Amino acid sequence: MRIGLFVPCFIDAFYPQVGIATLELLERFGCAVDYPFDQTCCGQPMVNSGCHAEAAATEQLFVDNFAAYDVIVAPSGSCVHQIRDNLTAVEQTAAVQHVRANTFELVEYLHDVLKVGAFPWAKFPHKVGYHDSCNTLRNLGHGKPSELRGPDFSKPRALLEKVEGIELVSPARPDECCGFGGTFSVTEPEVSGRMGRDKIADHGRAGAEYIVSADTSCLMHQQGCAKRIGAPIRFKHIAEVLNGSAA
Amino acid sequence: MSTPDPNQTLNSAEAVHEAQPKPAKARPGQRVDHAGAAREFLHSPVHAQSHDERVWAMRQRRDTAMETIPEWEELRDLASQIKTHALTHLDKYLEQFADNAAANGVHVHWAGDAADHNRIVHEIFTRHGVKKVIKSKSMLMEECGFRHYMEGVGIDIVETDLGERIQQLDKEDPSHVVVPAVHKMRSDVSQVFAKTLGSDPNNDDAHYLTEQQRQATRPLILDADAGMTGANFAIAETGGFVVCTNEGNADLSANVPNLHVASIGIEKIVPKLSDLGVFIRLLSRSALGSPITQYTSHFRAPKSGGEMHIVLVDNGRSKRLADERFWSSLKCIRCGACMNTCPVFRRSGGLSYGATYTGPLGLILDPSIDAYRYSNLPFASTLNGSCTNVCPVKINIHEQIFEWRQVLAEDDMIPWTKKSTLAAAGRTLASPRAYRTAIKSAHSALKHLPDWALYNKLNAWGQVRDLPEVPAEGSFHDWYRKHRMDQSESASGDSE
Ligand code: SF4
Numbered sequence: 001m002r003i004g005l006f007v008p009c010f011i012d013a014f015y016p017q018v019g020i021a022t023l024e025l026l027e028r029f030g031c032a033v034d035y036p037f038d039q040t041c042c043g044q045p046m047v048n049s050g051c052h053a054e055a056a057a058t059e060q061l062f063v064d065n066f067a068a069y070d071v072i073v074a075p076s077g078s079c080v081h082q083i084r085d086n087l088t089a090v091e092q093t094a095a096v097q098h099v100r101a102n103t104f105e106l107v108e109y110l111h112d113v114l115k116v117g118a119f120p121w122a123k124f125p126h127k128v129g130y131h132d133s134c135n136t137l138r139n140l141g142h143g144k145p146s147e148l149r150g151p152d153f154s155k156p157r158a159l160l161e162k163v164e165g166i167e168l169v170s171p172a173r174p175d176e177c178c179g180f181g182g183t184f185s186v187t188e189p190e191v192s193g194r195m196g197r198d199k200i201a202d203h204g205r206a207g208a209e210y211i212v213s214a215d216t217s218c219l220m221h222q223q224g225c226a227k228r229i230g231a232p233i234r235f236k237h238i239a240e241v242l243n244g245s246a247a
Numbered sequence: 248m249s250t251p252d253p254n255q256t257l258n259s260a261e262a263v264h265e266a267q268p269k270p271a272k273a274r275p276g277q278r279v280d281h282a283g284a285a286r287e288f289l290h291s292p293v294h295a296q297s298h299d300e301r302v303w304a305m306r307q308r309r310d311t312a313m314e315t316i317p318e319w320e321e322l323r324d325l326a327s328q329i330k331t332h333a334l335t336h337l338d339k340y341l342e343q344f345a346d347n348a349a350a351n352g353v354h355v356h357w358a359g360d361a362a363d364h365n366r367i368v369h370e371i372f373t374r375h376g377v378k379k380v381i382k383s384k385s386m387l388m389e390e391c392g393f394r395h396y397m398e399g400v401g402i403d404i405v406e407t408d409l410g411e412r413i414q415q416l417d418k419e420d421p422s423h424v425v426v427p428a429v430h431k432m433r434s435d436v437s438q439v440f441a442k443t444l445g446s447d448p449n450n451d452d453a454h455y456l457t458e459q460q461r462q463a464t465r466p467l468i469l470d471a472d473a474g475m476t477g478a479n480f481a482i483a484e485t486g487g488f489v490v491c492t493n494e495g496n497a498d499l500s501a502n503v504p505n506l507h508v509a510s511i512g513i514e515k516i517v518p519k520l521s522d523l524g525v526f527i528r529l530l531s532r533s534a535l536g537s538p539i540t541q542y543t544s545h546f547r548a549p550k551s552g553g554e555m556h557i558v559l560v561d562n563g564r565s566k567r568l569a570d571e572r573f574w575s576s577l578k579c580i581r582c583g584a585c586m587n588t589c590p591v592f593r594r595s596g597g598l599s600y601g602a603t604y605t606g607p608l609g610l611i612l613d614p615s616i617d618a619y620r621y622s623n624l625p626f627a628s629t630l631n632g633s634c635t636n637v638c639p640v641k642i643n644i645h646e647q648i649f650e651w652r653q654v655l656a657e658d659d660m661i662p663w664t665k666k667s668t669l670a671a672a673g674r675t676l677a678s679p680r681a682y683r684t685a686i687k688s689a690h691s692a693l694k695h696l697p698d699w700a701l702y703n704k705l706n707a708w709g710q711v712r713d714l715p716e717v718p719a720e721g722s723f724h725d726w727y728r729k730h731r732m733d734q735s736e737s738a739s740g741d742s743e
Contacts, residue, residue, distance in 0.1 A: 009676065012723045013686045014715040019723035035727050038679040045676075049626075050652030050661065051669040057677030086649075134631035146310065147588065147636035149319040173303070177590045181629025186707040187665075188627060190286040191594045193711025194295075195629075224712030 003033045004069030006062075006103070008079045009041040011216050018216050021239040022075040022106055028121070028243075029114050033073075036065040043089065044082040048182035056089040063087075067095035071113075072103040075239045077136030077215045078182070080105040085139065105140055106239055107214045111155040118162055121244040125165030128241075129208030130157055131199070131222070132175045133215035142214070146175050156214055156238055163241060171202035180221035196225035200233055214238045265293045267435040269419075273601050279620060281627040285595030288430075298430055299593040302423075306587040308536025309637065316532070326525050327641035330578035333483075333516050334568060340483040340516045341559065347486025348557055351548040358560045361391035367558050368393070368475075368508055372402060375506055375554075377472040383490065383497040384408040385477025386424055386581055387512050387560060389603045390616075405467045407496035412460060416443040422597025422605060425534045425583035430596045474500035476546075478511040479580065480526060481557075484519045487547035488557070491530060491540040498544050505553040509546070513564050514577040526580060529639035533584040567615055572650045576611045578640040583608075585634035585644055591627055600624060607634035611647040614655065622660040625651035683724065690717045 003026060007019035026033045042062050046055035062083070066072045074080055083103045090096055110116045136142040136156070143154035160166055179185070179195025186192075200222055203211050211233060213219050219235045226233050236245060268291040270284030289295045313319050333340055345355045358364040364387075372380070380397070382388070382404055394415070397404050406412040410427040414420065417439045421427030428436070433451035441448035446459040476497045478488040488509060490497040501507045517523065531540045549555035568574050586592045586606030597605035602613040602621055610628055613621035625648050634644040655661050675681045694717050702709040720726050 007723045009682070009686075013689060014718060016718050016720055016723035016726050020726060035731070037724075037727075040679055040682040041676040043673075043676070046669045046673050048630075048652075049665065049669050050654075050656035051666060051673070052653055052656070054666075054670045054673035056673075058673055061677050061679070134629065134633070138632035138636065145633070145636050147633055149313055149316075175633075177629050177631035177633070179590065179629060181631070184626070184629045188282045188285065188591070189707040189710045190282065190289050191591055191627075192629075194289055194594050195590055196712065198299075220715055221712065224708070224714065227713035228711065 001070045003031050004066045004072045005033050005035045006039060006072055006074035008074060008076045010220060011076065014220065015216050018075050018237040018239055021243040025239055025243045026073065029116065039065045042079045042082045043087065044079055045183065047082060047086050052089040059087050059090045063090065063096050063099050066099050070102065072099060073106055073109050075106045075237060077105050077133050077140055078217055081135045081139040105136060105214060107142060107156045107159060108140060111159060119242050122163040122242055123165050124163050124241050127167045127169050127207050127209045128212050129169050129171055129203035129206055130160065131178065131211050131213035131218055133213055133218045134177050136214050137175055159242060169206040169208050171206045173202055178218050178222050180218045185221055193225060196222050197229060200226050200231050204231065204233055208233060210234050210236055212236050212238050212241055265291055267431060268294055270599055273620065278623050279601035281599050281623050284599035284601065288596040288599055289594060294432060297432055298596055301429060302587050302593045305535055309533055309584055309587065312532040312536040312538065322525060322529055323639055323641050326529055326639055327578065329517060329522050329525060330640050333518055334577055337513065337516065340518055341513055343483040344481055344486055344516055351486050353548060354556045356556060356558045358558050360562045364391045364510060364558055364560050365393055365396040369400060371508055371556055372473060375473065377402065379403045379471045380473045380475060381405050381407050381468050381471040381500050382475040383492060383500040384411045385510055386603065387477050387510050389421065390562065405464065407468065407499055409457065409460060409494060412464065413439060423583055423586055424581045430598060468499055468503055471504045473506040473508060474504045475508045476500050478509055478515055480517050480523060481511050481515045482520050483516055485547060487545055489523065490544050493541045495542045498542060501546055502550060507553065508556045510558050510560060512560050530580055530582050533582040533637065533639040563615060573611065573615060573647055575642050576647060578642055579608060580640055582639055584637040584639065588633045588637045591629065607644045611644060611651065614651055618655065618658065618660050622655050625655060686722055693717045
């Protein structure tokens with residue numbers, strides 16, 4: 001079985017360490033991982049704005065790059081949601097359907113498919129606020145959102161709890177959106193920025209030294225907001241923590 | 248640490264010194280500028296924070312109420328199914344409702360659109376020589392522009408709901424379907440009352456203000472020629488309807504004058520009286536977190552010696568019912584839970600939507616009323632999905648917002664600049680070579696441009712947050728090539 005690694009455009013450009021951690025982590029669990037070299041993006045920026053026709057060629061390129069793999073894994077919840085639920089601008093051929101049905105977000109893959117029991121190499125002796133991105137939480141089902149009634153569960157927390165020394169803290173509004181929202185972040189900068197600052201402050205009040213998430217886009221936005229106001233909080237993708245990043 | 252007590256913020260001394268933000272409204276034929284109005288709202292920090300905390304407190308009370316009902320999710324399912332059934336048999340149930348209401352001695356009227364509604368009510372008033380009307384809160388009447396119409400024909404309308412009355416006195420639209428003046432602080436209310444009722448501008452005690460309003464409005468209520476209400480539910484089986492209020496003001500409107508006119512949207516029909524139990528349990532818990540509204544009033548026939556009219560209003564509803572993607576928005580019971588949970592609504596305030604329906608609900612209703620005017624609204628969302636999860640009738644709100652974006656883009660309702668930018672992005676991202684070039688130039692721009700160039704007004708990202716740094720090792724792609732690829736291997740389409 002071969003895994004195709006999808007490294008979304010903004011991770012490729014600005015957060016290569018997230019792609020590296022994802023690759024190494026999968027390899028630590030014995031996976032055979034390829035990185036298709038001609039990959040670019042999943043089409044989300046266009047689709048998020050309603051411009052599906054403008055996304056068709058990008059979606060097709062994505063399918064061409066990944067159709068040969070048994071599964072596709074990506075360290076980005078929002079991209080996985082796009083591929084799984086909204087990759088509809090292209091004709092739904094067998095290849096497209098295969099790609100859509102077999103794309104996993106990293107946490108899901110570790111938790112549901114590999115059923116990982118331990119990360120013996122990982123130590124992270126810090127107070128961590130986990131940021132449930134809206135896409136991972138409500139569209140991919142990483143955990144129980146606070147609005148729904150039912151038993152509590154959280155796949156990313158279940159994984160992080162296996163990391164030595166980590167202390168998970170909870171903000172008062174546990175799963176409030178951080179305001180990134182794809183193109184929302186540039187079409188509504190004031191509201192977006194306010195939400196980002198509120199999110200960081202909420203984590204800060206809970207005592208978090210780090211904000212960890214499975215969505216780099218949310219982290220990019222929050223990190224930008226934190227730097228602008230000089231908030232001392234730091235940011236890590238969950239792949240980095242699980243792969244043994246020290247700090 | 249928990250969210251600060253909203254009431255403390257409301258009473259803070261600072262509030263007195265900050266004027267209420269009044270975002271500019273779109274002129275006729277213009278697009279509503281949600282982002283601009285939101286900016287104005289956020290630039291009044293005391294109001295902005297108070298609004299967020301106050302509205303979030305309602306969401307928290309909803310959560311607490313939900314936790315007391317073990318079968319909450321089943322109730323939502325049931326409510327959604329009853330609405331699906333009612334809406335898919337709407338013709339039959341509407342007829343049944345109208346027949347039963349007529350048999351109860353009620354005059355039933357049918358209004359195709361807002362203008363019909365206003366004209367029909369006006370005719371009823373003319374026949375009875377009505378000059379003064381008291382009315383309880385109704386979003387449908389807002390939708391029909393009813394108050395403005397009546398102003399134009401010289402009939403006085405007095406709102407009996409406190410929040411709605413505040414908004415009426417301030418000549419503003421309601422900003423929230425359940426709490427119309429939630430964007431105002433007590434200090435704002437005391438200013439409005441001082442100007443319009445002559446009360447003490449320096450006293451913003453809630454009891455004082457409520458009492459001032461009560462004293463001023465009571466004679467108007469006793470003196471009214473007609474009363475109007477909306478309806479939360481209309482029951483086909485009985486021909487009766489239910490109005491839920493917390494102030495009992497619907498009972499005043501319905502019972503004090505001899506003439507009662509109820510405006511009811513055709514989607515308010517439920518088949519049976521026994522269905523009500525499901526909706527009543529959900530409505531107030533979803534809205535305010537209280538187990539039930541203070542007054543759940545059932546009306547079925549005119550009071551003795553009185554007259555009752557029902558105006559059943561379509562105003563685009565049957566057209567929406569025929570649309571596969573958006574019909575389920577008609578299930579809405581106007582609880583406002585989606586607004587309370589919406590992080591964008593809480594930050595921007597309801598008036599920023601420039602529309603009758605605000606928040607997530609407005610995002611899916613307003614564009615079907617006027618696609619161009621409200622074409623920015625479906626983009627005033629992060630698509631976070633919380634609205635869908637709180638909705639007591641399980642409308643897939645965030646998915647409909649997403650659908651609307653596509654409809655608007657296809658119908659050329661989004662700005663040309665935005666569309667052409669995204670088309671260009673699509674071309675770059677569809678070509679590995681163009682994409683790699685774009686990343687390189689982004690990196691060099693970030694490295695070489697001075698801060699003032701990155702953080703200028705044109706760069707919306709840089710306005711409110713810093714840009715990411717250029718990674719020392721280059722892109723992931725560069726790293727992979729260097730560390731993981733046999734240098735003799737050459738990748739297709741990636742020669743440099
Ligand atoms: S859409 Fe749902 S949550 Fe929003 S007001 Fe209507 S019923 Fe309530």
